[in-house]
Amino acid sequence: xxxxxxxxxxxxxxxxxxxxxxxxxxxxxxxxxxxxxxxxxxxxxxxxxxxxxxxxxxxxxxxxxxxxxxxxxxxxxxxxxxxxxxxxxxxxxxxxxxxxxxxxxxxxxxxxxxxxxxxxxxxxxxxxxxxxxxxxxxxxxxxxxxxxxxxxxxxxxxxxxxxxxxxxxxxxxxxxxxxxxxxxxxxxxxxxxxxxxxxxxxxxxxxxxxxxxxxxxxxxxxxxxxxxxxxxxxxxxxxxxxxxxxxxxxxxxxxxxxxxxxxxxxxxxxxxxxxxxxxxxxxxxxxxxxxxxxxxxxxxxxxxxxxxxxxxxxxxxxxxxxxxxxxxxxxxxxxxxxxxxxxxxxxxxxxxxxxxxxxxxxxxxxxxxxxxxxxxxxxxxxxxxxxxxxxxxxxxxxxxxxxxxxxxxxxxxxxxxxxxxxxxxxxxxxxxxxxxxxxxxxxxxxxxxxxxxxxxxxxxxxxxxxxx
Numbered sequence: 406x407x408x409x410x411x412x413x414x415x416x417x418x419x420x421x422x423x424x425x426x427x428x429x430x431x432x433x434x435x436x437x438x439x440x441x442x443x444x445x446x447x448x449x450x451x452x453x454x455x456x457x458x459x460x461x462x463x464x465x466x467x468x469x470x471x472x473x474x475x476x477x478x479x480x481x482x483x484x485x486x487x488x489x490x491x492x493x494x495x496x497x498x499x500x501x502x503x504x505x506x507x508x509x510x511x512x513x514x515x516x517x518x519x520x521x522x523x524x525x526x527x528x529x530x531x532x533x534x535x536x537x538x539x540x541x542x543x544x545x546x547x548x549x550x551x552x553x554x555x556x557x558x559x560x561x562x563x564x565x566x567x568x569x570x571x572x573x574x575x576x577x578x579x580x581x582x583x584x585x586x587x588x589x590x591x592x593x594x595x596x597x598x599x600x601x602x603x604x605x606x607x608x609x610x611x612x613x614x615x616x617x618x619x620x621x622x623x624x625x626x627x628x629x630x631x632x633x634x635x636x637x638x639x640x641x642x643x644x645x646x647x648x649x650x651x652x653x654x655x656x657x658x659x660x661x662x663x664x665x666x667x668x669x670x671x672x673x674x675x676x677x678x679x680x681x682x683x684x685x686x687x688x689x690x691x692x693x694x695x696x697x698x699x700x701x702x703x704x705x706x707x708x709x710x711x712x713x714x715x716x717x718x719x720x721x722x723x724x725x726x727x728x729x730x731x732x733x734x735x736x737x738x739x740x741x742x743x744x745x746x747x748x749x750x751x752x753x754x755x756x757x758x759x760x761x762x763x764x765x766x767x768x769x770x771x772x773x774x775x776x777x778x779x780x781x782x783x784x785x786x787x788x789x790x791x792x793x794x795x796x797x798x799x800x801x802x803x804x805x806x807x808x809x810x811x812x813x814x815x816x817x818x819x820x821x822x823x824x825x826x827x828x829x830x831x832x833x834x835x836x837x838x839x840x841x842x843x844x845x846x847x848x849x850x851x852x853x854x855x856x857x858x859x860x861x862x863x864x865x866x867x868x869x870x871x872x873x
Contacts, residue, residue, distance in 0.1 A: 451579060455842030456806030456872075458583065460576065461717050461728045463756060463776045465748075467553065467602040467735030470782035470791050471799040472820050473745040474527045475542050477516035480818035481784055485511030489785045493821045500551050500793040501738065502785060509819070510786035513742035522810025529749035532757035538810040539760060539769070541871050542801045545814025545823035548780055548830050551795050553602055553736070556779035561608045563831055563859050570612035570850075572834060573727035575859045577618045578611075578850070579843055584724030587687070588621040591725050593717070595710040598734035598748025609729060613852040620729065623716075687719055701758040711755030718762050721772060735778055739790035760803060773840055774803040784819045797823035800833075806840045808873045831865035839867045 472478060489507035514527045520537030528534075550556040555565045562569040570578070573590040582589025592609045609620025690698070690705040693715070703711035713730045720728050732752050737744035756776065763769040781798025782791030797816035803809065815825035835845040838859065845865065849856040 451842040452844040452847060453842055456840045457773045457804060458771045459721055459726050459728070460573075460773045460775065460837065460841070461721065461759070462573075462730070463714075463752070463759075463774065464729055464731045465735045465752070465776065465778040466557065466604055466731050466733045467599055467737070468556075468778045468780045468782055468793055468798075469735045469748075470737065470741055470745055471544070471797070471816075472512055472782065472784060472791070473514045473529065473741060474749070475525075475799040475801065476544050476816060476820055477525055477527075478512060478784070478816075478818060478820045481509060481820060482511040484509040484819075490819070493817065493819060494785070497796065497821075498551050499783070502783065502787055502792045507785040509784060510741075510791065514745065520810055524810055524812060527745075527749075529746050530753050530756075532753045533760075536757060536760045536803070539764070539803045540801045540809060541803065541807045542799055542812045543814055543828050543833075543868075543871070544797075544799045544812055544816060545825060545827045546777070546781075546798050546800050546830070546833070547823045547827060548795045548798075551780070551793050553779060553793075554605060556793075556795070557604065557608050560779050560830055562612070563834055563861050567607060568610075568612050569857075570614045570618070570859070571607075571609050571620065572837070572859060573609055573620050573729060574611040574614050574618040575848075576727045576838075576841060578614050579838075579848060580726060580841060582724055582726045587684075587720065587723055587725055589724075589726040590618070590620040591720055591727075592620045592622045592729045592731070593713040594622070594731040594733060595708060595713055595751075596733040597710075597751050598732075599744045600736035600738075601733045602736050604731050604733060613857070614850060620727070687716070687723065690715065690719070697762065700761060702754045709755070710752045711758065714755035714759040715762075718759060718766075718768075721763070721768060722766075737782065737790050738792065739788050741782065741790045744790070763804075769803070770805045772804045773807065773837065775837075776801050776803075781820075784821050794821075796821055802871070806872055808871050811871065813868070813871050826870065828868060829865065831860045831863060832868055834859050835865045836868045836871070840872075 472481065487509050489509050494507055514529050516525050516527050517534070518525050519534040522538050524537040524540065524542065526534045526537060526542075533540075548556060548559055550559045550565050558567060559565050561571045561573075563572070573592075577589045590609065594604060606622065609622070611617070611619035688706070693705075697715075698705070701711045701715045703709050703715065705712055705715060710730065710732045717728045717730055732748075734748045734751065737748075760769065760774065763772055763774075777800025778798075781794045783794045785792065797820060813826055814823060814828055816822060817824050838845045838848060845858060845860045845867075849858050851857075
């Protein structure tokens with residue numbers, strides 16, 4: 406198991422000591438990598454012993470309604486159709502309902518209690534609810550951006566400013582990958598059930614970090630990665646000769662300039678060459694037993710969320726550090742009842758299968774699963790739907806280091822404001838990094854004279870209450 410931690414030891418040992426120290430935030434750990442010390446043999450990974458080795462982010466793009474999924478509000482049901490209390494909404498940011506008459510829309514789906522923990526969840530998740538005792542539902546999330554793209558950017562980077570590194574890039578920069586055959590940060594997308602919310606590639610970009618840390622999008626149908634195969638008539642040995650020649654030329658240039666983007670170019674050629682073998686092997690699921698395929702309920706390569714979940718497990722097995730699965734179908738400005746039911750049905754089996762599959766392989770305890778969107782939906786009706794909402798919504802976590810079978814935080818009786826144990830996006834980032842062995846306060850990258858952090862300069866905290 407190999408770590409690149411911060412720098413690729415085979416290509417970057419020539420960096421001057423001053424350049425190395427200027428570029429990294431945790432110099433001693435990176436130095437261990439340069440001396441070819443692996444994570445497996447390192448005495449202490451990063452700042453403290455990690456609880457997990459990887460992250461799988463199930464991103465429900467469009468903003469799932471917390472009021473139809475994980476945050477039951479009987480008071481909302483009692484006031485269905487009545488005016489929304491002005492005391493809750495006055496002066497608050499509202500997206501498309503601004504200036505309109507605001508009326509309460511009661512919960513559109515029934516809730517039930519599941520597992521030994523008696524965790525309350527919507528009945529639209531019949532399979533995921535079977536894992537209630539593994540889930541930690543955070544009901545008090547809040548964010549700062551009320552429109553989709555900025556909110557996605559905020560959740561991924563900790564800021565609405567475009568051009569900052571995504572959390573996956575930060576994690577890969579800090580820890581490296583556990584594989585030399587695949588990129589350490591991979592993204593897959595699917596859609597269905599509601600408006601197909603556009604997702605910009607900047608959501609997995611490296612920002613001001615060297616570009617070798619950005620996510621690589623794989624395709625859910627057809628060839629997973631375009632142009633990775635050798636041209637017709639070009640054999641593997643010929644391709645190796647080309648890669649070696651280009652790497653030597655780039656290395657000579659880098660000796661003069663010490664440019665991290667030259668190192669990225671070298672790494673990209675090497676990775677592309679290795680992916681000619683690893684990608685077809687990854688996509689070939691013919692060796693998966695029938696009971697596993699039945700568990701996910703998908704036809705591999707059909708572009709579904711469930712198929713992507715199966716690929717996520719295979720990626721995790723092969724050492725990919727950060728995996729994001731976007732499902733673009735949770736934007737329900739109208740028809741929220743049918744929309745939530747339909748979209749939930751498209752992700753429920755794949756989500757539950759991924760949890761079961763990882764658990765039976767002993768991998769869930771070393772993986773953090775994140776399920777949630779960029780924001781929630783309003784308690785007020787938008788016709789038969791709900792508008793964007795940022796003041797209180799729900800996500801859930803499962804896996805290593807997280808207490809299962811618990812709900813954390815509360816919104817008010819109408820599901821509008823997070824009022825108890827409030828969790829900001831930056832608190833979530835701090836907690837994720839903590840589980841990976843990284844102290845968010847000490848994890849920095851110097852850019853334009855400033856020491857940047859994923860969690861920024863604002864106050865943020867590790868959510869100790871949800872940790873096991």
